[in-house]
Amino acid sequence: MDSFFIAIGVALCFLILLTLHRAIHGPTAIDRIMGVNVVGTKTTILLVIIGTIYHRVDMFVDIALAYALLNFIVTIAASRYFHHRKNLSSRGYGFSYRSEEDK
Amino acid sequence: MTIVVIVLLLAGLIFFFATTVGILRFPDFYARMHAAGKGDTLSSLLMLLPLALYSFHEMNMANLLVAVKILLIGVFIFMASPTATHAIIDAGYEAGIKPWTKKPEEESENDLAA
Numbered sequence: 316m317d318s319f320f321i322a323i324g325v326a327l328c329f330l331i332l333l334t335l336h337r338a339i340h341g342p343t344a345i346d347r348i349m350g351v352n353v354v355g356t357k358t359t360i361l362l363v364i365i366g367t368i369y370h371r372v373d374m375f376v377d378i379a380l381a382y383a384l385l386n387f388i389v390t391i392a393a394s395r396y397f398h399h400r401k402n403l404s405s406r407g408y409g410f411s412y413r414s415e416e417d418k
Numbered sequence: 419m420t421i422v423v424i425v426l427l428l429a430g431l432i433f434f435f436a437t438t439v440g441i442l443r444f445p446d447f448y449a450r451m452h453a454a455g456k457g458d459t460l461s462s463l464l465m466l467l468p469l470a471l472y473s474f475h476e477m478n479m480a481n482l483l484v485a486v487k488i489l490l491i492g493v494f495i496f497m498a499s500p501t502a503t504h505a506i507i508d509a510g511y512e513a514g515i516k517p518w519t520k521k522p523e524e525e526s527e528n529d530l531a532a
Contacts, residue, residue, distance in 0.1 A: 330438045337450070343447060356495065360430075373480065376491070380494070391505055394505040397513060
């Protein structure tokens with residue numbers, strides 16, 4: 316049963332690496348926030364799996380709970396920041412539809 | 419009980435794989451948020467439920483507390499993930515990102531979204 320949990324954890328790590336591509340190469344800043352959010356959710360599950368492998372779930376489940384809270388706060392703060400800023404293309408990345416409409 | 423744990427963990431992994439494929443392959447920001455918001459929430463519960471069940475294999479008070487804590491993470495994700503998805507979508511909508519449409523005359527403009 317332990318080797319099965321290790322296989323599930325390794326597969327989850329592979330999916331995290333695939334999602335990290337969107338977090339790095341995302342066309343807009345909002346895409347990067349979404350990628351980081353998904354990676355954080357997967358990391359929460361991965362922490363519980365690691366605790367199951369080490370037979371110390373009672374310790375790791377608190378870390379996972381704190382990580383889920385932190386992930387939620389980071390996502391809300393970053394999206395509120397871009398909600399007020401209304402400009403996703405300050406460094407040359409992404410879209411500029413609104414400025415094209417103003418011309 | 420082991421069979422239930424294995425089946426639920428594999429189902430959660432399949433849903434996580436679908437989420438990742440959707441995030442990588444969908445053409446638009448809104449479509450990607452659609453894949454991320456729903457797939458993450460469902461597959462998180464599908465993977466946390468068997469882990470709570472597996473940690474409760476010996477019936478005593480400490481294992482019950484651990485299982486309840488794992489289920490509490492699931493309840494929190496069920497409240498937090500749709501809220502975060504709504505906040506990100508709202509930020510993108512206020513920033514003026516137009517939804518992806520499959521019109522032939524706009525295909526050259528929509529190359530940025532691909």
